[in-house]
Amino acid sequence: MADEKLPVEKFPIEKKVGAYICKGCGLGERLEGAQLTMIAERDAKAHIVREHDFLCSEEGVKMIQDDIDNEGVNCVAICACSRRAKTEAFRFEGVAMSRGNLREGVIWVRPDTDEARETTEEMAADYVRMAVWETKFMSPPVGNEEAACQRDILVVGGGVSGLTAALETARAGYPVTLVEKTGQLGGKAGQAWKAVPDRAPYKDPVDTGVAELITACEADDNITIHLNATLTKTAGAPGRFEADISVESGTTVTARFGAIVQASGYEDFDANKLSGLGYGKTPDVVTQQELEALARAAGGGPIKRPSDGKEVKSVAFIQCAGQRSNKEGLLSYCSGHCCATSIKQAMYFKDQNPDIDTNVLYRDLRTPGAGGEDFYRSGQEKGVTFTKACVDGVEVAGDGLKVKFEDLILDQDSEENVDLVVLAVGQVPNSGVNIDAVPLEAEEGSEEGIEAKPAEVHVPLESILNLDYRQGPDLPQLVDGFTDSHFICFPYETRRTGIYATGPVRRPMDIISAREDATGAALKAIQAVENAAVGRAAHPRSGDLSFPQFRKEGCTQCKRCTVECPFGAINEEDGYPQFNESRCRRCGTCMGACPVRVISFENYSVDTVGQQLKNIDIPDEFDEKPRILVLACENDAYPALDMAGMNNIEYSAFARIIPVRCLGSVNLIWITDALNSGYDGIILMGCQKGENYQCHFVRGSEMAYQRMSKVDDTLQSLSLEPERVATYEVAITDIERAPQLINEMAETIERIGMSPFKF
Amino acid sequence: MSDMGSVAIEKYRNNNYRNNFLHEVEAHVEGGEWVKMCMQCGVCAGSCPLGPHWAHPPQEIFMMIRAGKREEVLTSDSMWMCTSCYNCIVRCPRGLPITHIMHGLAHYAHRLGLAPEKQPTREFAKLFWDNITKNGRANELKMGLSLYFKDGFGSGVKEAMKNKALGQAMMKTKRMNPMEFFGGHGVKDKSGLHAMLAKAREIEDAKFEQGK
Numbered sequence: 001m002a003d004e005k006l007p008v009e010k011f012p013i014e015k016k017v018g019a020y021i022c023k024g025c026g027l028g029e030r031l032e033g034a035q036l037t038m039i040a041e042r043d044a045k046a047h048i049v050r051e052h053d054f055l056c057s058e059e060g061v062k063m064i065q066d067d068i069d070n071e072g073v074n075c076v077a078i079c080a081c082s083r084r085a086k087t088e089a090f091r092f093e094g095v096a097m098s099r100g101n102l103r104e105g106v107i108w109v110r111p112d113t114d115e116a117r118e119t120t121e122e123m124a125a126d127y128v129r130m131a132v133w134e135t136k137f138m139s140p141p142v143g144n145e146e147a148a149c150q151r152d153i154l155v156v157g158g159g160v161s162g163l164t165a166a167l168e169t170a171r172a173g174y175p176v177t178l179v180e181k182t183g184q185l186g187g188k189a190g191q192a193w194k195a196v197p198d199r200a201p202y203k204d205p206v207d208t209g210v211a212e213l214i215t216a217c218e219a220d221d222n223i224t225i226h227l228n229a230t231l232t233k234t235a236g237a238p239g240r241f242e243a244d245i246s247v248e249s250g251t252t253v254t255a256r257f258g259a260i261v262q263a264s265g266y267e268d269f270d271a272n273k274l275s276g277l278g279y280g281k282t283p284d285v286v287t288q289q290e291l292e293a294l295a296r297a298a299g300g301g302p303i304k305r306p307s308d309g310k311e312v313k314s315v316a317f318i319q320c321a322g323q324r325s326n327k328e329g330l331l332s333y334c335s336g337h338c339c340a341t342s343i344k345q346a347m348y349f350k351d352q353n354p355d356i357d358t359n360v361l362y363r364d365l366r367t368p369g370a371g372g373e374d375f376y377r378s379g380q381e382k383g384v385t386f387t388k389a390c391v392d393g394v395e396v397a398g399d400g401l402k403v404k405f406e407d408l409i410l411d412q413d414s415e416e417n418v419d420l421v422v423l424a425v426g427q428v429p430n431s432g433v434n435i436d437a438v439p440l441e442a443e444e445g446s447e448e449g450i451e452a453k454p455a456e457v458h459v460p461l462e463s464i465l466n467l468d469y470r471q472g473p474d475l476p477q478l479v480d481g482f483t484d485s486h487f488i489c490f491p492y493e494t495r496r497t498g499i500y501a502t503g504p505v506r507r508p509m510d511i512i513s514a515r516e517d518a519t520g521a522a523l524k525a526i527q528a529v530e531n532a533a534v535g536r537a538a539h540p541r542s543g544d545l546s547f548p549q550f551r552k553e554g555c556t557q558c559k560r561c562t563v564e565c566p567f568g569a570i571n572e573e574d575g576y577p578q579f580n581e582s583r584c585r586r587c588g589t590c591m592g593a594c595p596v597r598v599i600s601f602e603n604y605s606v607d608t609v610g611q612q613l614k615n616i617d618i619p620d621e622f623d624e625k626p627r628i629l630v631l632a633c634e635n636d637a638y639p640a641l642d643m644a645g646m647n648n649i650e651y652s653a654f655a656r657i658i659p660v661r662c663l664g665s666v667n668l669i670w671i672t673d674a675l676n677s678g679y680d681g682i683i684l685m686g687c688q689k690g691e692n693y694q695c696h697f698v699r700g701s702e703m704a705y706q707r708m709s710k711v712d713d714t715l716q717s718l719s720l721e722p723e724r725v726a727t728y729e730v731a732i733t734d735i736e737r738a739p740q741l742i743n744e745m746a747e748t749i750e751r752i753g754m755s756p757f758k759f
Numbered sequence: 760m761s762d763m764g765s766v767a768i769e770k771y772r773n774n775n776y777r778n779n780f781l782h783e784v785e786a787h788v789e790g791g792e793w794v795k796m797c798m799q800c801g802v803c804a805g806s807c808p809l810g811p812h813w814a815h816p817p818q819e820i821f822m823m824i825r826a827g828k829r830e831e832v833l834t835s836d837s838m839w840m841c842t843s844c845y846n847c848i849v850r851c852p853r854g855l856p857i858t859h860i861m862h863g864l865a866h867y868a869h870r871l872g873l874a875p876e877k878q879p880t881r882e883f884a885k886l887f888w889d890n891i892t893k894n895g896r897a898n899e900l901k902m903g904l905s906l907y908f909k910d911g912f913g914s915g916v917k918e919a920m921k922n923k924a925l926g927q928a929m930m931k932t933k934r935m936n937p938m939e940f941f942g943g944h945g946v947k948d949k950s951g952l953h954a955m956l957a958k959a960r961e962i963e964d965a966k967f968e969q970g971k
Contacts, residue, residue: 387822
């Protein structure tokens with residue numbers, strides 16, 4: 001059963017395995033320590049095996065450290081609690097370490113009864129075997145040799161987000177280069193007359209603060225500003241980006257950067273598509289942005305309407321113009337800022353002359369942010385009328401405009417004659433080329449939505465970053481053209497490590513949110529620079545020093561790794577993959593993709609998992625003891641199972657759980673090997689996939705699903721029932737469901753019988 | 760009083776979704792300045808025990824005011840349905856004194872002569888006012904009788920006979936004095952009271968002319 005060959009090529013020194021079995025936390029009372037010691041010694045062939053009553057104590061840790069120092073132990077297998085527990089105590093430099101989960105994974109999920117004792121012991125024995133075999137095939141990560149430290153940070157876009165990011169970065173002591181496409185800093189907000197207040201008492205419109213921001217950036221010695229400049233090429237990786245900046249004079253400046261902040265902002269939704277609301281038919285129907293220009297022209301005096309210069313005496317604001325709609329060609333989402341913006345703009349009129357009638361026609365009034373509600377109330381106090389209405393259309397009527405709408409409170413068709421109509425059109429992200437729209441989606445066919453979008457939203461399809469990446473010139477987009485990010489856990493991260501999207505390019509937002517957002521992105525960029533300098537991974541495996549390596553002689557140049565990498569970390573060089581370690585997030589999706597299994601990490605490889613599942617003891621068919629292999633995502637499913645243990649939720653003693661970095665790293669060979677070695681059932685637990693994905697590596701779980709859809713062939717060729725392999729989406733909160741899934745598989749096996757592949 | 764109504768109409772010319780009527784309400788109705796603060800959440804409508812019996816719940820009345828629907832609001836019987844339970848005031852997230860505004864609107868409509876003629880709450884209020892201001896004390900016997908006979912003699916006798924047993928029981932336990940029918944008890948200085956009320960009305964009318 002045991003494969004005696006140790007992988008020598010990666011970790012040339014002789015391996016000496018120390019297995020340490022803890023007897024604390026009730027382990028000593030529930031499990032036969034002597035039995036486990038014997039298994040570690042005889043079955044798993046650990047060189048040194050020691051028991052301890054309290055392994056994570058100072059004394060216990062010292063015992064291990066002494067073995068490392070004096071006995072030459074370089075592979076440590078700690079058979080105690082979950083790998084998620086006591087990470088502070090069990091931290092040993094320069095050695096490979098694995099953890100056998102005897103506490104959360106065994107005694108806490110099994111009843112303390114005489115009948116259960118035998119199967120619980122078997123479970124513990126297997127976890128000891130797994131820990132020892134795993135560590136034998138691991139080597140301590142040495143860190144990325146290509147680590148580079150370029151401290152300069154590139155900010156793309158000179159609006160509020162870009163300026164804030166530049167200023168915050170510069171103030172933290174990092175040199176910044178800011179590239180602005182137009183000839184002027186300040187962006188959209190710079191053209192506004194006033195801004196929604198960002199502090200108490202939230203009563204009146206305030207200065208935008210953009211002028212001060214520009215002055216501060218211009219005065220900062222750490223900030224270099226290029227106006228009328230674009231990026232013509234961006235190559236490299238975090239810590240060593242190389243950007244060609246085409247500057248005003250027509251020449252190209254090439255500079256090196258550690259990280260990039262993309263604050264390319266938004267464009268207004270094209271109001272010409274809203275002809276039903278009168279836009280384009282008369283100049284007296286304007287967008288919010290255009291009203292800002294009218295207000296600036298008025299400079300605090302009476303605002304005049306564009307058609308004839310008459311002072312506006314009545315104005316209607318139409319909210320959600322072309323937004324929150326399921327009609328084709330309109331925006332499906334809410335842009336968030338428009339309600340507060342309309343209240344602010346109504347105040348432009350009311351503050352100047354309280355007799356001007358201002359009517360805000362809204363469907364749902366939303367004023368997010370700390371002061372939103374106060375600002376709304378202030379608008380009401382100033383006499384702005386708010387009407388919950390569904391606007392049917394705007395017509396030119398006599399001297400002015402007639403707004404026709406259904407009053408949703410009075411439930412009747414109404415109309416109002418006004419001098420000016422303001423449309424709250426939405427924000428369309430300026431995120432450049434939709435790199436997924438071109439070849440990938442075309443293959444899938446029916447999904448025309450993604451392909452149709454760039455045409456709909458009228459954003460120039462020029463690339464922003466012009467990335468010299470195999471995967472395309474810009475950041476991948478999630479929905480509606482907004483750049484991708486794990487919205488809940490890592491909002492700033494994009495799928496291109498070291499490049500952070502901020503401001504309305506990431507999600508619709510106002511000035512206040514953009515400033516906060518940009519500050520966050522600046523800090524993330526700094527973190528990326530520092531991580532790159534020491535070869536550390538960014539989230540979610542922050543601090544991980546391992547990185548993928550591949551055996552070139554085995555590679556068949558199939559390119560699956562380069563295509564499937566969610567982060568565009570792998571380029572091609574002469575047909576072979578070229579890993580950009582600093583771009584890598586260490587998910588192992590490439591490892592899972594590789595059909596010839598030549599990709600591995602020092603501490604995570606096809607072998608570290610493969611050896612675990614091969615060395616689990618499989619009782620023969622007549623023992624009535626099936627074995628269920630559970631490959632659980634370490635981010636969500638594994639913690640959920642740990643928590644099930646903490647809550648003493650029992651599950652089948654036949655399950656053997658192996659954490660994986662991401663379901664995307666699951667190589668089909670593990671499934672084939674498991675089926676061949678006589679496992680009766682296999683469960684894969686990953687995160688939610690699709691548009692509202694929860695996968696920490698964005699596309700890992702989706703890749704796993706795609707691969708697993710092909711596992712049926714394997715099952716058929718082995719004449720096995722398809723129920724034996726199941727893939728589930730498990731969230732970290734599925735504390736009761738995850739054990740239930742395991743129990744269901746146990747029931748299924750009871751129903752369909754044991755696997756015939758036992759030897 | 761109805762001429763005063765037309766004066767006000769002239770002053771606050773009706774116009775859709777212009778703030779004219781809102782300004783009128785703010786100037787003349789108790790609590791009227793709060794109307795603009797309603798955010799249309801509908802908690803008042805949901806809290807009102809008489810909710811199903813109103814043509815327009817409070818939040819709708821407020822929207823009608825903002826939409827300039829003067830006639831509809833002032834001739835409506837909705838605000839007359841308020842029983843002053845104060846549920847809406849307690850629950851209004853914006854702190855609007857809704858009960859007071861309802862009474863203010865009813866009062867204002869009454870003064871303008873626009874309130875619905877046969878609205879029972881209004882009729883009861885009128886009878887009660889006449890009853891109590893006559894002697895300065897409530898004459899319960901006469902109050903009851905005037906309510907019975909408000910729709911004419913025939914129905915009055917019928918109503919009175921229906922409550923015969925109750926009336927007799929009240930008399931037996933000395934809860935009601937039949938002698939009250941002849942004049943009844945009152946305050947010491949009736950003419951002084953009447954002069955006071957006349958003066959109060961004069962002041963209020965003057966206030967009404969210029970807005971409260």
